[in-house]
Amino acid sequence: MNAPDNIIEIKNLHKHFGHVKALNGVNINIQRGKVVVIIGPSGSGKSTLLRCINYLEIPTKGEIWIDGELLTNDQKHLNEIRAEIGMVFQLFNLFPHLTALENITLAQKVVRRRSSEEAKEIALKQLRRVGIPEKADVYPGQLSGGQQQRVAIARALAMNPKIMLFDEPTSALDPEMIKEVLDVMLDLAREGMTMVCVSHEMGFARSAADEIIFIDEGLIVEQTTPAELFTNPKEERTKLFLSQILHH
Amino acid sequence: MDDQPSIPLKDESISIPEITISENKLGEFPWWFVGLILIAIWASFFIFSKENYREAFLFIIVGIKFTIVTSLTAYVIATILGLFAGLGRISRNVVINNLATLYIELIRGIPMLVLIFFIAFVGVPIAVDFLNKIGVLLLSLGLTSTGKFLTNLHNQAIAMNVRAIIALAVTYGAFLAEIFRAGIQSIGKGQMEASRSLGMSYKQAMQFVILPQAIRNVLPALGNDFVAMVKDSSLVSVLAVRDITQVARLYAGRSFRFREAYVTLTVLYLIMTLALSMLVRYIEKRLRKNERT
Numbered sequence A: 001m002n003a004p005d006n007i008i009e010i011k012n013l014h015k016h017f018g019h020v021k022a023l024n025g026v027n028i029n030i031q032r033g034k035v036v037v038i039i040g041p042s043g044s045g046k047s048t049l050l051r052c053i054n055y056l057e058i059p060t061k062g063e064i065w066i067d068g069e070l071l072t073n074d075q076k077h078l079n080e081i082r083a084e085i086g087m088v089f090q091l092f093n094l095f096p097h098l099t100a101l102e103n104i105t106l107a108q109k110v111v112r113r114r115s116s117e118e119a120k121e122i123a124l125k126q127l128r129r130v131g132i133p134e135k136a137d138v139y140p141g142q143l144s145g146g147q148q149q150r151v152a153i154a155r156a157l158a159m160n161p162k163i164m165l166f167d168e169p170t171s172a173l174d175p176e177m178i179k180e181v182l183d184v185m186l187d188l189a190r191e192g193m194t195m196v197c198v199s200h201e202m203g204f205a206r207s208a209a210d211e212i213i214f215i216d217e218g219l220i221v222e223q224t225t226p227a228e229l230f231t232n233p234k235e236e237r238t239k240l241f242l243s244q245i246l247h248h
Numbered sequence B: 001m002d003d004q005p006s007i008p009l010k011d012e013s014i015s016i017p018e019i020t021i022s023e024n025k026l027g028e029f030p031w032w033f034v035g036l037i038l039i040a041i042w043a044s045f046f047i048f049s050k051e052n053y054r055e056a057f058l059f060i061i062v063g064i065k066f067t068i069v070t071s072l073t074a075y076v077i078a079t080i081l082g083l084f085a086g087l088g089r090i091s092r093n094v095v096i097n098n099l100a101t102l103y104i105e106l107i108r109g110i111p112m113l114v115l116i117f118f119i120a121f122v123g124v125p126i127a128v129d130f131l132n133k134i135g136v137l138l139l140s141l142g143l144t145s146t147g148k149f150l151t152n153l154h155n156q157a158i159a160m161n162v163r164a165i166i167a168l169a170v171t172y173g174a175f176l177a178e179i180f181r182a183g184i185q186s187i188g189k190g191q192m193e194a195s196r197s198l199g200m201s202y203k204q205a206m207q208f209v210i211l212p213q214a215i216r217n218v219l220p221a222l223g224n225d226f227v228a229m230v231k232d233s234s235l236v237s238v239l240a241v242r243d244i245t246q247v248a249r250l251y252a253g254r255s256f257r258f259r260e261a262y263v264t265l266t267v268l269y270l271i272m273t274l275a276l277s278m279l280v281r282y283i284e285k286r287l288r289k290n291e292r293t
């Protein structure tokens, strides 16, 4: 049998911020097309782990391999790899001086070197996919949180990434908007996108995740399927954490 | 500054009662500004109704072109200098960062009048010397045309007009650098992270995402500094260039009509700065109106 087709390999990842040890030796392999959900208490290192995957944080120690390539400090190479990894932030981080459409075309033009027409066509296609084609010419400040997050997803998808990273994409949203964003993510998962999501939306994890990773204090505590984790968690810490998030 | 509101802004115009608006308008009306304009108008009438004043005015107004051209040119150069020095201040490159900080702190530690003397009579000759040496170097490397130009460059060839512009530009470059730095730092770091996560380089992110927002935020401050520079341009009169201050001094010294000369000079500056301030306010207002559209 062939070796598994790992699109992300994280080897012995450590990240320290001064005295704060955010990550303390994390190893993860993620196969192409898989959806991995990361859960864990506040400050456990979830965001740091995600941000190391596209080198927004530079690891203190350890290796990140993306589709067979080792990440280094070589900026040009990093830019190329980052273009292949979409990232969606908790606070959207849309560019407020650009319209929804311009938000989606900018990187296509300056990074992918697409023509204005092509970039615009792709942007409109992505806006349709996230369900808000009518908002193309609207500025982020006039969109609801859910709409802003969908534009942010469209912006990432327009680059044709191989991997999508989500850092608590729904935790800044009003409850009535959470579903519209999760639906987009569910569609994406069904289409076979490789996804790494930091999220405490257990409904999403149950229906989309191939694997759930529970991390605490910068270490993986448990890594298994959603069904297994919810019905039969092995570790005490996992049980405690699950009881906390499931009862609130 | 929070540039990514998570909650959509409500339409604020609905809930504010009519009365509050008109009260606010009365209270916030810039009466002092009307006062300034009245003073300017009164003084202008004064100047044009008295023979002595008219004569002084006609003599001094000639210098206004120099003042405007010098200020504008110096300001454009200062903006470019300031932008790069401001970028240098936030650079993670230790050398660039320290050079930019050195420049800014050096300028801020010296009185402007002294700086103008220094740049005109010490800075420019040293720079010319340096260019001469580079010229010799280029000649030895076989770059004859540029080399010849640089070696033949003579200190006296740099007119005082040009030195005045250089002095103002170098000085204001340091002030504008701090404005640009503050503007860039007012943009949340999520903007840079989002740009980089899309594969943009640092330069692309600055150019297309950070600077357009930062510059828009600091436009009023930049405008105010232009007004300040027009005023400070009076200091270059010490270089014996023919700006309005120098021309007024000449007129006063020649005619012994000190009062006419300096009243006229004062009013001319007032009118210039008033007109410019109004322009800055107008631009600021337009920007605010365009903000979330």
Ligand SMILES: Nc1ncnc2c1ncn2[C@@H]1O[C@H](COP(=O)(O)OP(=O)(O)OP(=O)(O)O)[C@@H](O)[C@H]1O
Binding pocket: A017, A020, A021, A022, A040, A041, A042, A043, A044, A045, A046, A047, A048, A049
């Ligand atoms: N830039 C930074 N500088 C200093 N410390 C940091 C930085 N980023 C993260 N940390 C620290 O690293 C630890 C892990 O942070 P991280 O943001 O990864 O946690 P998290 O699991 O995402 O938490 P949350 O659920 O609150 O988002 C925390 O103790 C945090 O304070």
Ligand SMILES: [Mg+2]
Binding pocket: A046, A047, A048
């Ligand atoms: Mg986090």
